[in-house]
Amino acid sequence: MKEIKLQSISILNFKGIRNLEITFNTEGMTTISGRNATGKSTVRDAFLWLMFDKNASGDKEFGIKTNDENGNPIPQIPHEVSAVVIMCEEGSGEGRVTSVKLRKCLVEKWVKKSGEVEKRYSGNTTEYYINDVPKKESEYNAYIKELCEETVFRTITNPSYLPEMNRDKLRAFLFSMAGELSDTDIASGDRELEKLMDLISGKSIDGLKEQIRNEKSRIKKEMDDIPSRIEECNRMMPEKKDWDSIRNEINSHKEKVDDIESQIEDISKAMNAENERRMRLSSELSGKKMEYSRLYDEITQKGMKEYYDKLNKKRELHSSVDQIESEIQGFNSLIQNLEREKESLEGYIHSKNEELSALRKEWNEINVRNIRFNDEDFVCPTCKRLLDAEDIEERKSEMISNFNKKKSAELSANQKKGMEIKSVIEESEKRISLLSTQIKNIKEKVGDYEDKKNGIIGNPLYSAPVDQPDVSSLLAGSLELASKQTEIDNLKYQVEQPVSIPQTDELKQERKELQSFISTLEYQLSRREQIKILETRISELNNRLRDLSQLLAEKEQIESWIDKFNKRKVEFSEERINSMFSMVKWKMYNRLINGGEEPTCIPMIGNAEYRDANAAGKLNGGLDIINAVCQYYGVYAPIFVDNAEGVNHLLLTHSQMIRLVVTNESKLTVSYE
Numbered sequence: 001m002k003e004i005k006l007q008s009i010s011i012l013n014f015k016g017i018r019n020l021e022i023t024f025n026t027e028g029m030t031t032i033s034g035r036n037a038t039g040k041s042t043v044r045d046a047f048l049w050l051m052f053d054k055n056a057s058g059d060k061e062f063g064i065k066t067n068d069e070n071g072n073p074i075p076q077i078p079h080e081v082s083a084v085v086i087m088c089e090e091g092s093g094e095g096r097v098t099s100v101k102l103r104k105c106l107v108e109k110w111v112k113k114s115g116e117v118e119k120r121y122s123g124n125t126t127e128y129y130i131n132d133v134p135k136k137e138s139e140y141n142a143y144i145k146e147l148c149e150e151t152v153f154r155t156i157t158n159p160s161y162l163p164e165m166n167r168d169k170l171r172a173f174l175f176s177m178a179g180e181l182s183d184t185d186i187a188s189g190d191r192e193l194e195k196l197m198d199l200i201s202g203k204s205i206d207g208l209k210e211q212i213r214n215e216k217s218r219i220k221k222e223m224d225d226i227p228s229r230i231e232e233c234n235r236m237m238p239e240k241k242d243w244d245s246i247r248n249e250i251n252s253h254k255e256k257v258d259d260i261e262s263q264i265e266d267i268s269k270a271m272n273a274e275n276e277r278r279m280r281l282s283s284e285l286s287g288k289k290m291e292y293s294r295l296y297d298e299i300t301q302k303g304m305k306e307y308y309d310k311l312n313k314k315r316e317l318h319s320s321v322d323q324i325e326s327e328i329q330g331f332n333s334l335i336q337n338l339e340r341e342k343e344s345l346e347g348y349i350h351s352k353n354e355e356l357s358a359l360r361k362e363w364n365e366i367n368v369r370n371i372r373f374n375d376e377d378f379v380c381p382t383c384k385r386l387l388d389a390e391d392i393e394e395r396k397s398e399m400i401s402n403f404n405k406k407k408s409a410e411l412s413a414n415q416k417k418g419m420e421i422k423s424v425i426e427e428s429e430k431r432i433s434l435l436s437t438q439i440k441n442i443k444e445k446v447g448d449y450e451d452k453k454n455g456i457i458g459n460p461l462y463s464a465p466v467d468q469p470d471v472s473s474l475l476a477g478s479l480e481l482a483s484k485q486t487e488i489d490n491l492k493y494q495v496e497q498p499v500s501i502p503q504t505d506e507l508k509q510e511r512k513e514l515q516s517f518i519s520t521l522e523y524q525l526s527r528r529e530q531i532k533i534l535e536t537r538i539s540e541l542n543n544r545l546r547d548l549s550q551l552l553a554e555k556e557q558i559e560s561w562i563d564k565f566n567k568r569k570v571e572f573s574e575e576r577i578n579s580m581f582s583m584v585k586w587k588m589y590n591r592l593i594n595g596g597e598e599p600t601c602i603p604m605i606g607n608a609e610y611r612d613a614n615a616a617g618k619l620n621g622g623l624d625i626i627n628a629v630c631q632y633y634g635v636y637a638p639i640f641v642d643n644a645e646g647v648n649h650l651l652l653t654h655s656q657m658i659r660l661v662v663t664n665e666s667k668l669t670v671s672y673e
Contacts, residue, residue, distance in 0.1 A: 003088040004148060004637040005656045006047065007099065012080040013066045014049075015042045024638070025672040026086060026656060031644075033661040034668040040660040043668075044640045050081045050104050052150050053126075056158065056640075064106055075121065079106035082129075087147070103129040104140075148635055156630050156655065157637050159622025163603050163610045171601035174586060177632045178577040186569050193568070196561040209562050216555045219548050226545045233534045233541070238527035250521045253514050260511045264504050278495060285491040292484040299478055303471035310466045317462045324453045331446045335439055342435040345428045352425050359418045366410050371403040566597050580632070583624035583651065584610070615646040623651040630655060 005026040011017045017039050024030045032040050045055040045062075055062045065073040082103035089096045105127040110119040128140035135143070154161050162170065183205060187193035200208055377399065378392045379385065387395065456462060475481060570589045578585045585604045589597040603610035603625070605617040613621065619641065630636045636655040644650070644659035663669070 001090045002148075002635045003655075004635070005086040005088070006638045006658070007084040007086050009043065009047060009050075009081070009083040011043070011046050013074075013077050014046050014064060014079055014081055015039075016066050017042055017046075018066060020668070022670055024656070024658065029657045029659060029673040031659040031661055031671045031673070032668060033645075033659075033663040033671070034665045036662060038666070038668050040662075040668065041642065044642070044658075044660070046081045047083060047638075047640075048154075050083055050102055051144055051153065058154070076108060076110060080104070085147075101129075101131050102144075103132065105129075148637060152629070152633055152635065153637055156626050156633070156635065157639055159619055159626060159639065159641065161622075162625050162629070163618070163622060167601045171588070171599065174577050174588075174601065175573075177580060177629070178573075181569065181572055181576065183565075186565060186572055190564075190568075192561050193565050196558065196565055199558065205562060205565060209559070212555050212558050212562070216552060216559075219552045219555065223545060223548045223552070226541050226548075230538055230541050233538050236530075237534050238531055241524065241527075243525060243528050246521050246525050250518055250525070253518050253521075257511055257514045257518070260507050260514070264507050264511070267504050281491055281495045285488065285495060288484060288488045288491060292481065292488060295478070295481050295484060296475065299474050299481065300471050303469060303474045307466065307469055310461065314461050314466060317456055317459055321453055321456050321462075324449050324456075328446055328449050328453070331442050331449070335442050335446075338435050338439050338442075342432055342439070345432050345435070349425050349428050349432075352421050352428075356418060356421050356425070359414055359421070363411060363414045363418075366407060366414065369407060371400055373399070570597050580628045581624055582627070584621045615643065616648070619644070619647050620649075620651040623653055626655065627651075627653055 006024050007026055008021065008023045011020040013019075020039070020043075022030075022032070022043065032043060034040055041056065048054055048056055049064065054060050064079055066077070066079070068074050080103065082101060084099055084101050086097065086099045089098075107125050107127055109122045109125055111122045112119040126137070128135045128137055130140065130143060148156075162173070165173070183200065184197060187197050196208075203211070373396065375386075378387045378395055380387060386392075574586060574588050577588065583605070587600060587602040587604055587609075590600050592598055603621060605613040605621045608617075610618060610621055623639070623641075626639060630653075638656040638658055639653060640658050640660060641647075641650065642660045643662070645661040645663070650657070650659075
C-alpha cells in the first residue's frame with residue numbers, strides 16, 4: 001500500500017495568488033476557508049498543475065499568469081508552485097516514509113534582437129525540479145507517473161471525478177475493478193444455461209440473440225406464407241371426373257385415325273411412283289440440254305478460233321505498250337528528281353563560292369591590319385599620369401605581342417574555315433558529276449524503250465480492227481445438233497403432260513377433327529395427374545408447417561435461455577461491483593419494457609440517482625467511491641473536498657483530507673482538526 005500526503009505548498013504569482021505558503025495536517029483534516037474568489041480552488045489547481053500540467057477540470061491550457069488591474073498578464077515576473085510530498089509505503093517488513101520536494105516554474109523568455117533597444121517577449125518555457133535538482137520534462141513526468149498514474153490520482157483526490165465520468169468509460173472502469181464475469185461463470189450450475197453455452201460456438205450472447213431473432217423472423221415469414229400457398233393449391237385443384245370412360249373414348253378415336261392414315265398412305269404411294277417417273281424424265285431432259293449446250297459451244301469455238309487468236313495477240317501488243325510507257329514514266333520521274341538535286345547542288349556551290357570570296361577579302365583585310373598607339377594607352381589608370389619611358393616601351397612590346405597573336409589567330413581561323421568550304425565544294429562537284437552521268441544513262445534507256453514502243457505500235461495488228469465471224473451457218477448445218485434438239489423436245493413434251501392426282505383433302509380434314517377431339521380428351525385426362533401433384537404439394541406444405549412450428553418453439557426456448565442468462569448476468573455483475581462499496585450502489589443495467597436489459601452505469605445514493613441526491617449525499621457518495629478505488633489500487637492521496645461548508649458529517653476515509661469552505665473571511669484562513 002502507498003499513501004501520498006501533501007505536507008506543504010508554496011505558490012508564487014499563480015492565477016492571481018502573488019505569494020502563499022500553506023502547511024497541511026498530514027494526520028488529520030486541513031480546512032482552507034474564505035469568501036468566494038479568495039483562491040481556495042486555486043490551491044487545488046496549483047497542486048494539480050504541479051503534478052500533471054493541468055487544472056482541476058483537466059485543461060492543459062488555462063490562465064496561470066497573474067494579471068494587473070486591466071486584466072493583462074504582469075510581464076517578467078516568476079510563476080512558480082512547489083510542494084513537499086510525503087510517501088508512506090507498506091511492504092512485507094516495516095513501512096518506509098520518504099519525502100520529496102517538487103517544484104515547477106513557468107518562465108517568460110525575453111529576447112533582445114540585434115539593433116533593437118528593448119527586449120521582446122518570445123514565449124514561455126517550463127522548468128522542472130525534484131528536490132531542487134533540475135530535471136527534463138520527460139524525467140519529471142516519469143517520476144510523477146511512478147508516484148501515481150494521472151487518472152487514478154484524479155479519481156482518488158476528487159469526490160465528483162468518477163460519478164461525472166462518461167458512462168461507457170465509467171462502466172469499463174468499474175468492470176476493470178470488479179473483473180468482468182465470463183459467460184461460463186454466469187452459466188455454471190444451471191443445466192439450461194450450460195446448454196446455451198454449447199450453442200454459442202464462438203459467438204457472443206448478443207450475437208446468438210440476433211441470430212435467433214433473424215431465424216425466428218424467417219420462420220414466421222415462411223409460416224405466414226404457407227396457408228396462402230395451400231389455398232392457392234386448392235384453387236388450382238381441377239374437378240374430378242370418370243377417368244376410365246375418358247381413356248376408352250380416346251382409344252376409340254385413335255383407332256379411327258389409324259384407319260384414315262392407312263387410306264392416305266395408299267394414295268400417297270401412287271403419287272410417289274408418278275413423281276419418281278417424272279423426276280427421271282426431268283433428270284434425262286437436263287442431261288440432254290447439257291449435251292446440246294456442250295456441242296453448241298464446240299461448233300462455235302471452232303468457227304471463232306482465228307478471231308480469238310487475233311484478238312488475244314492484239315491485247316498482248318497493247319499490254320506491252322502500256323508496260324513500256326509505265327517504265328518510261330518512271331525513268332522520266334527519276335530524271336526530274338536527279339536534275340532537281342543537281343540544280344540544288346549547283347546553287348549550293350555558288351553560295352559557298354561567295355562565302356569563299358568573302359573569306360579571301362576578310363583575310364586580306366586582317367593581313368594588312370597594323371597596330372596603332374594612343375596616348376591614353378600609356379597613362380596610369382590610378383594616378384592618371386604618363387608612364388615612364390621604360391614602362392611605355394614595355395607596354396608597347398606587350399601590346400604588339402598581343403596584337404600579333406590575335407591577328408595570327410584570326411588569319412588561322414579564316415584559313416581553316418576557307419579549307420572547310422573548299423572541301424564541301426569539292427564533294428558537291430563530285431556529286432554533280434555523278435548525277436550527270438546517271439541522268440545521261442537513264443535518258444539513253446528512255447530512248448531504247450521509246451524505240452521498242454514504236455516498233456510494237458508499227459505492227460499492223462496493233463491498230464487494225466478485228467472482225468467477229470458469223471457462225472450461224474455452221475450451227476444450222478450440224479445434223480448432230482439438230483438430233484439433240486429433237487430428243488430434248490420429246491422429253492419436254494412428256495414432262496409437261498398433266499397427271500391425275502387422287503384427292504385426300506376430305507380424309508385429312510376428318511383426321512384433323514379426330515386428333516383435335518383426342519387432344520381435348522387427353523387434356524382432361526392430364527388433369528388427373530395435376531390433382532395428384534397438387535394433393536402431394538398440400539401434404540408437403542402441411543408437414544412443413546408442423547416442422548416450422550416445432551423449430552419456432554425450439555428458437556423461442558433458446559430465447560428464454562438467453563433472457564434467463566442476461567437476467568442472471570445483471571444480478572451477478574451488480575452484486576459483484578456493489579460489494580466493493582459501502583454507501584454507493586451501482587445500477588449497471590436498465591430494465592426495458594420488452595423484458596430485456598440495456599447496459600448503463602448509474603451511481604445510486606439510497607434510492608435516488610447520484611445526480612438527484614443532495615450536496616451531502618453526493619459528496620459522501622464520492623468519498624465512498626474514493627475509498628473503494630484506493631483499496632483496489634492500494635494507493636491513497638490527498639482528497640480536496642470543495643464546497644465542504646454544506647456537509648455536516650463527512651464519510652471517514654483513510655486518505656488525507658483538505659476541505660475547501662466558503663466563509664465571509666476576506667482572506668484565506670487555514671485551520672486543522
